[in-house]
Amino acid sequence: MAAAAVSPSSVSPDEHRLPLDVKPVHYDLTIRTDLEKLEFDGWAAIKLNVQKETTKLVFHSSGLEISDIVLHNQSANVTEKPTSQSLDPATERAIVEFPSSLQGGSTVVLQLKFQGPLTADMMGYYRSSWKNEGKEEYYSLTQFEPTAARRGFPCWDEPLLKATYSISLISRSDSVNLSNMNAVSEEAYASEDKPGDWKITRFAKSPPMSTYLVAYANGPFAHLEDSYVSPLSGTKRPLRIYATKDSIHQAQFALDIKRKVLPLYEKMFDIEYPLPKLDTLIANDYDAGAMENWGLITGRTSSFCLDPTKVGVAAQKRVASIQSHEVAHMWFGDITTMAWWDNLYLNEGFATLMGEIMMIDKIYPEWNVHSEFINDHLNRALSLDAKLSSHPIEVECPDANQINQIFDSLSYSKAASVLRMLAAYVGEEKFLHGVSIYLKEHLFGNSVSSDLWDGISKSAGHDVTTMMNTWVSKMGFPVVTVKETPKSIIVRQDRFLETGHPEEKDNQTIWQIPLFLAHVGEGGKLQVDRSIVLNEREMTIPLDTSKPYKLNSDTSSVCRVLYPPERLSQIAQEAAKKDSLFSLNDRIGLVHDVFALAKAGHAEISTALDLVNNLRKEEEEFLVWQGMRDKVNELVGVWWEDDHIHDLFCRFRRMYSPIIAKLGYDYKDDESPSIKQLRTLAVGGAAAAGDPPVVAELQKRFNHMLATGDDSGIALDLESAVYTTVVKHGGKKEYDAVKAIFENPRTPTTRQAAVGGLCYASSPELVDQTFKYILTDVKEQDYYIFFANLAFNRSTTRRMVSFLKEHYDDIYERFSKNTQLNLLISYSFKRLATEADAKDVEEFFKDKDVSKFNLVLHQTLDTIRSNAALIERSTDDVVRYLESWAQNAKM
Known part of the structure; x- marks a missing residue:
């Protein structure tokens, strides 16, 4: 907006919600995208119902220049221009004063123009880059959740303020326009200020939806198409998946998943999907994993791309669960939306449970997703919730800084775990019927927790509100x-x-x-x-x-x-x-319980290690082994600076050898997913422990690939272990080869696997090269993957800390506008394990604005101090057990 900023005192710091003087009813929105100049402009006509008399309009805007504001009072048939307009950057609000009062009960239309840059922030309306036959080109897309619609167009950017939308997109005529709804017309567009060949695509009017679900995109997209028939109405709906031409051939599996789950969701909830189509857009630059924009799901390449010629179980599971998760949101979040962000779990907990567990189990029962939930979600949630710095599932979110931080394992995994517990208690059939009641009573509206409990109580025949209120409103477990x-x-x-027994005030x-x-x-x-x-x-x-x-x-x-x-x-x-x-x-649960209780001081660590030693002799299920591996690796991560204990743990982790001897290194099509994943786990675990025969085998397969170009000996599921191992035990030749794989990967999965190799170099020169590479060549979306690997490599853990400190100002500037900053802070510091480290972290941040990551900073400090307490309490016990085990096992 071309106006001076207001003083901070003009808006109370406690006034985090927009005033309810007016309510948006409908947006007529036109966006013009110029991919050559990397900018956009637009104009909007926003129909508003005046709730109470006012002379000003207060709405959200961030990073936009607003002009030509006009207010048409339909009730009084009067058109006015503002007497003043200003912007408060702190609250991202525009305040526009008008000469006449707007009367309660009247209807007005706010018209305005706006423009802004297509940034690389991965938030708002932004640009993404891709290589078109070696040349870098751009396209544009939106990411508005949670509070970034205001970066795309001026709006009332709160989930409760639902409105309908009529969106038109102006673009170069050789590009593709996408939005939430189906296109109803497309024609040439003549522009005096934009010479060239342009077109305008008009989309159908949407149902009422929240601003964060609005979506549009423009670029050179290719697509695959399918359809499904609604089991409730018989309506046939088109399904498409879009990507740039270099990725579209890897999108078929995600499209297939969408086609399979949509009719099953309709039957599960007894509610038909209400839009005329459902698209998915795959993006090369993406902040989160994926986003449930109504009618236009978006997500990163690793979330939706799968090489049809070389399939890995882990990649299949990832794509299937993410696509199903986002489709579940079409009901949980899109049709029925939480009233405010404190009820985010009503979206994410449900989409996690329904999308990743209940639905995937129906189409892939052999994956054992109900059991996998314990490793992937329940344990992750309890690990975070065991900290004093945890937060309730239903957590106060006064401003955007807090909202961005609650997209964590409590809103997703703990919420899903609590809902799963309720389903087990009342019975799954009654639970799902209660969910259907809840959705039907709030179609196209907003809801709070009590609405859900009411629906399930009606189905179950008894009140569950009292039970569930404590689970969502109180932190901890x-x-x-x-x-x-x-x-x-x-x-x-x-x-x-x-940390052990709680004080009375915390209990x-x-x-x-x-x-x-x-x-x-x-x-x-x-x-x-x-x-x-x-x-x-x-x-x-x-x-x-x-x-x-x-x-x-x-x-x-x-x-x-x-x-x-x-x-x-x-x-x-x-x-x-x-x-x-x-x-x-x-x-699986026994493994997690025993380790957690031992780490908290309720038992000896040796008790937990002995459980692993006993279970490994007969256990054949991958998921039990996965739990044991993860728990032992957590202990390795606590004592990472103790060379003697690290060496003992390496010997202990060579217990994978009998599995490798039995299963080998090669995958067979007729094997069960559990066998395939168990092989991956065993080879990866033994390689990480430095087991000489395993290291030699992976080096042999890698060298064969380099010499012949034949990568058939490196299964997709083994790529991470191979690339990490050959660089860790090799030199510049291996490093350069893995770097080339990273820069020109066969699949997004291969690219992520190559990151591990670049982050596990042994020589200081190659380590230096990786850190320099991050600053010059790594996309923002991949930073957190590099940070995680470098932090978990004991050779570079402290170097990672120094790197974050040295480049903090630049990192903060680049990532403070999206959600990755929390991950970068956490990964950089959470492996530290002394009280001196904790004090050093506190000292570093004491004069910095931490409002965008204060929750994760406190959680990281809790982790460091918990690690330090565990080392002090249990080192002797760990050494005694591991030395005895190594002697008895002759390892």
Whole structure:
């Protein structure tokens, strides 16, 4: 806006929400994109209902120059120009005063023009680059969630303020225009100020939607097309996936997933997908993983591209779960939208549970996604929620700085875990019916938590509101401690903290915990009592403790369980049996519980390591091995600076050798996904531990590829292990070869795997080269991948810290406008493990504005101090166990 900024005092710092004087009803929006000049301009006519008398309009705008403001009062048939206009950069608000009062109950239309640059921020309306036969070219797309629609056009940028949209896009005639709705016309466009061949594409009017879901794009896109038939109405809808021509051949699998899941969602929710089409656009520069724009899903290449000639299980799972997740949002978030960002979990928790678990299980039951959830979501959520610096699922979000920070594992994974627990408690059929009731009662509207609980309560036949309110409104989760008598168990709940027993002030919450008590009944079969709820500090449950039992059957509740040592030993022995009474989910959950409790000081670390040692002898399921690998790697990451312990852990991690001896290095089409992933895990784990035969084999396969160009010996699932290993144990030849792969990858998956190689160089010269390379040649979207790998490489952990500090100002400037800054801060520091490190981090940030990452900074400091406490408490125990193990195993 061509006006002076207002003084900070003109808008109260506590006034984070827009005034409700007016409500937008409809936007007529025209955007003109110039990809040659990398800029855009546009004009809007915004129909507003005046809620109460006012002389000014306050709306959002950021980075735009606004001009030609006119207000047409339809009720009074009067057109006015503003008497003043100003911009408050701190709140990203435009304030426009008019000479006459706008009367409550009247209707007005705000008309204005705007223009701005197509930045590389990966937020707002921005540019993305791609290589067209070696030449860098650009296209444009939007990313408006959570608060960046205001960077694309002036608007009332809050989710509650839904409106309809009629969007028109003006562009070069040889490009493709996309938006939320279907195109209804396209014709030549003559522009006096823009010579050349232009066109205008007009799109159908949308249903009411929030600003953050508005989407449009312009570029040289190619597409694949399919369709599905609605099982509810018989309507046939077109489905497309768009990408640049160099990537479109890898998009078929994502399109197939979309075609499969859409009719299943309609039947699951008994609500038809309401738009006339659903597109997906694959972007080369993208901040998040993907985005659920209504009718136009967007996401990065690694989220949607899959090489049809060389398929890996991990890549398949990633593409399927992300595409399904985003399609789930068409209902959770798009049709029904949270009223404010404090209820973000109503979008993300549901899309995670429905999209990545319930739906994927229907089309790929062999993937065991219900069990994988425990590793990928439940454990990730509990790891963060065990910190004093955690936050509730339903968290206060007063401003954009806080909103951007809550897109974390609590809003996604903990929310999904709590919903999964509720589904297990009331039964999945009643849960899904309750969800359908909730959606139908809020179609095209907004909702809050109580609306969801009301829907599920109606379906379940009893009130779940009291139970669920605590789970979403309070931070943390419980540990259930078990004591035994011959005829009963006494269970007590306390808040679980990674640092051990909480102080009284941090232990006030009483959760309602479904205990899912599994016990041996008649005939020696395991029975599960789903009715018992621990809703007080302590309770006694009648039980014959001479027989096997286990709380939290199938790892369904959001808690840890602490048994007496003798009982834990019995459960572990039973879990290790080939024909165990306990399920796959039970075994996965047991691994995570024992490690978490040991790290918090409730047991010795040696107890957890011994559980791994016992389970590995008979365990054949990939997901149990994945849990064990991840937990052991966490310990390796704590003692990374202790050379002796690191060497002992390397020997301990060579327990993968029997798996490799059995499965080999080559993948077969008729193998189960579990076998394929177990092979990947074993080879990767042994290689990371420096197992000489494994290192030699991976080097041989890589050298064969270099000599012949034949990469058939390097399966897609093994690329990461191969590239990391050959550079770590090699030199400049291997480094340069992996760098060439990174710059010209066969697939996005290959590109990410090559990052590991570039970050695990051993020689100081090659390490220097990688750090310089980040500053000069790495795209912003890939920074966090480099930071993560460099931080987790013990040879470069402290160098990564120094790099962040040295280039902090530049990094802050480049990433403070999107969501990656939180990741860069976390990855740079969270591997540190001394109190001196924590104080050093605090000292570094004490004079800096940390408002955009204050949550993750506190969580990182908690992690550092937790690591330091664990080292002080458990080093002797770890050394004793690992030395004894190595001697007995002769390793």
